[in-house]
Amino acid sequence: MIHSKVVAMILAGGQGSRLKNLTRKTAKPAVHFGGKYRIIDFTLSNCANSGIHSVGILTQYQPLALNTHIGTGVPWDLDRRSGGVEVLPPYMSTEGGRWYAGTANAIYENIDFIDLHDPEYVLILSGDHIYKMDYREMISFHRSTNADVTVSVIEVPWEEASRFGILNTKDDDVIYEFDEKPAEPKNNLASMGIYVFNWKLLRRYLREDHKNKDSTHDFGADIIPEILRKGHRMMAYRFRGYWKDVGTVESYWEAHMDLLDPNNELRLYDDDWKIYTKNLDAPPHYISAEGHVENSLLNEGCVVYGTVRNSILSTSSVIEKGAVVEDSIILPYAVVGKNAVLKKTIVLSHHKVAEGEALGSDDTITFAGTHDMGIL
Amino acid sequence: MIHSKVVAMILAGGQGSRLKNLTRKTAKPAVHFGGKYRIIDFTLSNCANSGIHSVGILTQYQPLALNTHIGTGVPWDLDRRSGGVEVLPPYMSTEGGRWYAGTANAIYENIDFIDLHDPEYVLILSGDHIYKMDYREMISFHRSTNADVTVSVIEVPWEEASRFGILNTKDDDVIYEFDEKPAEPKNNLASMGIYVFNWKLLRRYLREDHKNKDSTHDFGADIIPEILRKGHRMMAYRFRGYWKDVGTVESYWEAHMDLLDPNNELRLYDDDWKIYTKNLDAPPHYISAEGHVENSLLNEGCVVYGTVRNSILSTSSVIEKGAVVEDSIILPYAVVGKNAVLKKTIVLSHHKVAEGEALGSDDTITFAGTHDMGIL
């Protein structure tokens, strides 16, 4: 009920080199995902659906595709007179130019931007996760528990806990310790890299961290431990639902296969929490008389003359006559030539798989195409 | 009549240190001008009024005020689905990060952006000049003279020509030589830093220039001479009208005084070529019973209890009782306290001149305030 101003800052600066060919010419958040989206659409749509209208995107790596995708923010209703979505690259000041040195440094360099909105809370988000989350609930939780900082966590299987940043909590979900990839985890609550901070507090710690020459200027490694050390109240907010970091080619491919499960927890057909993206103005897709499609997702502008099984076809991709596509991801405007056979292959956007080419196998994920320009 | 795609690229990267206190925390194009504008509004409005809907702004220095000012581009009707206005900062690629090294380098780094629009012509503009110009006429001239490059020129008094970049022309306005600040000028046609290039040609020269280790990557110093050397057809387009580079405090102040001449050539009251700017949503200005204003410009939100002569009051500035303001420029949200006396003074935005303070003299331009944050 009470009006509180929240600014969301999306960390979208990483190169994401573990996504290999997908990110060679494109920032990770702008990588195509799920047939019609880009990875950042999930975070941006979460902001829009949560009623958060002031969003900064921190980026410094190959931003053209990201900029072109976001435009003025219309798809997310974030083309606002004040606030709205703004891409925040590094800049020069009288002291010279500085690239962002870490996640906390990227926020530090944009303190003026945040101050402009005079928010009570700042929500720190990551631009490369696939999930649906109502941030309002997390902020309500933060407020009702009188927290200084709230970290969103997800329960992971105990045997996998040592791969994550683990938050050790007391019974009432008060965090007392942050454990980065612990060899012997004391808890199975993994940080999702989503934080709510009281802005005044964060502002102070960012300034101190900036002066600290030993710091790597990272939220997980520096800011959170320091705030804990000083004894501030930090709460763990338990998230339940689908959440996936698509930072590797394997997890990227798995997340796509998850979408083929009609009962998948991401529930993309839910009209109450739509995922918005740039409209590419393509007509409905067409399946010819000889085309055959099963257990697959198709999108606008696709044309199918061949056979598609257990695959995702992105906007305006074409499967020519006699081609067989299985367990694969075809990115926008790609073409699979006549009689080509694909298995567990990611075809990069605008790439053309030659007539009769056979690619991929059950064992490993194959790329068709060397790099994705990301721009349509 | 013929549809031709033009992309305008506005060079707005300079720090503009000769504007002293005005640009300490603000990029030069975002400096307040003329009571309600910022310097770049003139160039942006020229684009909008010329029907050019794809505009890139190249900037790398303190861009927050500029970004906040431009927003999604609504004031200039440049909030477009495709095209519109986009701020283009430097970015990192797989080869690492690079700041813009010169005007030509800034365009080189954004070749992908320009290619996205697939233009026939690229219009290179400067973000720090005060003038009104219909670029359509220059492009028509470029086309009808079959030029490869057209440079907009203005006739300057012969005695001042050695302060400018001079273009030496044959009788038919074909340029055969570029002379930067010639000691003994052969001509009085000064370059306005406005160029029309056939994009394919410019693209080639930018790529060559990028490889050239001896180049400073500057349009005037490198690209233009090189294109001339190779014998391409370069035309001089003669501009007639008000044009002022406001790159120094003196010229900035003079340009303001020019506005007080009701017959000044800039003709801001001309409804057919409006200069657009961000709307600050202030009410009309108020002059109290004891206030007195003469030969001055006032703007929305101003409140005048004192005396104003021969001055420009910017949006929401306040002149308190007994204060006397003469030959001065008061920037937005500044306050001149009771009984203060100003002469030939620039009061920076949000600055408060203390009660009874006396500032300035006829001889020199005085600043009130150390730096302008530029943000409102």
Added chain:
Amino acid sequence: MSINLQGIINLGEREDYIRELTMNRPLATIPFAGRYRLIDFTLSNMVNSGIDSISLIVKNKFHSLNDHIGPGKDWDLDRKTGGLRILYPDMQPDLNLISVGDIPVVRSNLSHFSSIKKDYILLTRSNYIGNINYRPAFEEHVKKGSDITILTRHIRNGRARVELLGMDIVQKRNNSYTIGRNLGNQNDFDLSIEMFIMKKSVFLRIIHDAIEEGAEAFLKKAIISRLGEYKVSTYTIEDDILPIHSIQQYYNASLAILDPAYAEYLFYKHGKIYTKAKDAPSTLYAAGSEVNHSLIANGCVIEGTVENSIIFRDVHIGRGAVVRNSIVFQDTDISTGANLNYCIVDKFVHVGKGKVLMGDGGLPYVIKKGVSIR
């Protein structure tokens, strides 16, 4: 973050009070305070209170409204979901008739009202001037669990105030509220400012009942006559609010803005007032001009004398011209030596050289849009 409250601005009410200024425009777009239209205040108050979804019930004279509002960008209401939605009357293809009152417009748009995503609605009109924060009233409404909250202003010593005659007053009898007309018999009373906060479900039931029963032509009447059926509260707005029900009230409210304290309240208190951007340049005060106690918009050229007046955008006051106690709308030209006192000059008027026009404080002289006095 946005508020769970849908704004509904009803422009379908009777508006025959200010005929002089409403020939070609609805009440909602009467120019006010140098650069605004009346509706800007209601729209901006809603937006500043966090309301991001607003329905506008209109009945006629759409053009002026469309011109002013356009896609709604100036109020940040050009949204994909929510934003501003204009509800027109339906013209039956065969009948081509619409009937008296605003209920037919409501009926034509029933599906819109049913599809409102918010749980509460705020129903207002466009002719009350103030800088109002609706949040406290809304929070109180929710806290009390009321069906309907009537927003009021408390009036003291109102018996003597002629301008309040005929306006709506709220009274409580036998534990239930009524809204009737002020006949000047009471001294202390609660004035209804024709603003209601309701549960959406209650609003929907009232409009369905009203349409089915067919007894009322106007939405306000439909609500008033059903107050007894619901849990009703009142909420007293403390902010200053000026009703515009007559040309006299319009004139007085306009001149009230010349009080800097009132202007500070009206233009800034809970947020700014937004209006259509016109991109007018600075106003030029020529040497020899003399302006006192006046509000002047941008884009003017002032060469003469202006006193105790409101001057809209792009007005020219010629050398030696004198404008006193007057309101001059945009794009008007007052020529050299003309003399105006107690006038309201509509848009695009030309007052010729040396012309003298004198109204009276009690009955300002209105010069209609586009008139040329040579």
Added chain:
Amino acid sequence: MSINLQGIINLGEREDYIRELTMNRPLATIPFAGRYRLIDFTLSNMVNSGIDSISLIVKNKFHSLNDHIGPGKDWDLDRKTGGLRILYPDMQPDLNLISVGDIPVVRSNLSHFSSIKKDYILLTRSNYIGNINYRPAFEEHVKKGSDITILTRHIRNGRARVELLGMDIVQKRNNSYTIGRNLGNQNDFDLSIEMFIMKKSVFLRIIHDAIEEGAEAFLKKAIISRLGEYKVSTYTIEDDILPIHSIQQYYNASLAILDPAYAEYLFYKHGKIYTKAKDAPSTLYAAGSEVNHSLIANGCVIEGTVENSIIFRDVHIGRGAVVRNSIVFQDTDISTGANLNYCIVDKFVHVGKGKVLMGDGGLPYVIKKGVSIR
């Protein structure tokens, strides 16, 4: 850079041809081709031809149009100057009447037409489907210095084509053009596609003359009856254009899109066709689904069989259901085992389990919006 041509789309024409689909919507917003409305083609063609200022003359049923177009962002027409302007009829406050024809709407908006900044206008309707570049016709119009250019399609062997009966044909007699009705007597003729390019001055004179003389109720008639007074040319459009004047033409034009070559022309030739973004997710083809020779929009879940059909957004085709030779509008549910042939199913329809609905290619069976067949 923009073109010196104002688009005017007249939705005020008679539209009683397709009653089944126009109960609650104008002809302009009939769904077409899986995700579009008819008007999307005219709007997109104009935008792709460089026209950035468009007026829409509407007479009734505003709601559907407002819903679809909103602030015009999807066509990049949400502009400060120019952009899309909807021209409503004026409802006189006292009379509350509007009369027959579109001329009264034109009259209510005379000031808008006078204020058009372009020197030429393109007048069209919304019910011709094609991907049209208006530039060559416009350039020819300017080059020839014509007052009026009638855009036409040349028809060969037209005598046998029943669907062209009653449509407008252009003939030249004694050096002047006439437009009349096709009675099927001619074999080779020029069909008027109800698109005219005119000098703005000529357009203004025609509408002023028509209003002053009061002889015509419709704008098109006003132009046709004055052709003799002006310098008239014709221009033959070479692009394929399908008129939608009857439910039969609608059905045939829809199925024509299943030809990939035609679809390539219609959706891409001179630019894309824009429509309201609906943010529908991918369409899911379940194991066991069988879809052939069909156009399917996003957001569907297909578990059954679809052949030779057009399926709009957010449709569910249940397991074992069969849809053949049909057009299914958005948000419709075809339950398990249902069987449809030669049907046009409007929005929000529910076809229950095992239901069989059979129309005919010559007379498709139309199931109205919101109907539930249990």
